[in-house]
Amino acid sequence: MNGNNGKEWSGKTRGGSFGYRFFIVLIDRLGVRFAYVFLAFVVIYFIPFAPKATVASWWYARNILKKSRFRSSVFLFANYYRFGQTLIDKVAVSAGKKDRYEFVFDESYPRFLEMLNQENGAIMVSAHVGNWEIGAPFFDKYGKKMHVAMLDAEYRKIKKMLEQHSENRNYNVLPLDETDGLSNIFRAKAILDRREFICFQGDRFLGNTQTAEVGFLGKTARFPVGPFLLASRLRVPVIFYFSMREQGAKYKFYFQMARIESTETGKSGEPGTESAVKTGTSSGIKPEILLLEQYVRALEDIVRKYPHQWFNYYRFWKGN
């Protein structure tokens, strides 16, 4: 769970490694089903004892989903419970229990693989919805070339645990140093130059990051521009990726290829193709903003479809 003083995300993930370790042991000894049952008690604890996250979730239910007070109370429990379930599932899959889950892919999956096979670098942009990490085992051979961008503070905190309890981590981590943006840029560029992939969380940023305000679910929110600026300048494809939990032990993976309009050809295409240009678009909107807006629309569609799987527990929208 992520939160700070409730204003912006601090770059650190809430919850100590004790919580993770406890659930790892619980899943190992008593199984995933028992962990789900136990989770209900953890959620009841969290509602009063994680007040800032609770306020953020309540605000989301009341102001974005427009639920009544009663329905918002029910939502609060369901939202925390779903979040806990995704954490349990992540631990279970990384411990080798992936056979107890069903995984389905949307119709864009072949196009996604085709794009990865082009031997281009690519940028994947996900969000703190659903359970993006659970898809990592299915990236298969591509996982070795995949670098998940993670803020250094967050990475340091979970690094040891990831190393101890994952059979094989299916991806690499690109640690982002919040005090050294310059090095981050060069590391990211080096990965893309090697024709490998970077996965960003497009809904998180720290205070000094370049952002743009975009309408999101009826209110204005700030999103980081960085991943999209990198993609447009280095002309690499951008793929929006979401992995969402469905009823039963089932996950569905969604992929959407971003498109960009060209001033030079008057045609539209995917970044990384001939029609993706860095100079701008015929609509006059900067390419990075065009990409960002597509990402926000894709995220909006996903959150509308899976409202309980919105896991940003801080003041996400402007003015909330």
Added chain:
Amino acid sequence: MDKTELIKLINENLAEEFEVDIETITPEAHLMETLDLDSLDLVDMVVLIEQNFHFTPKAPDFREISTFQDFYDFVESKMNERQ
């Protein structure tokens, strides 16, 4: 290409890429402030260098650069290394 030509080429490229008046680019002016760049915008600078001068700078290179003069000297030294 002699250094005067190199400086002219650099200035033209920077003015066009970062949409600043070429008159504001002077050897003693601060590079990042004059071009209004933050670290993310340096991607543009890297791409510009790769496309026009055919080498890839590293992050530490930029830490040494403060003024346009530093930048001219840096590009010149890298191009000399390549020859």
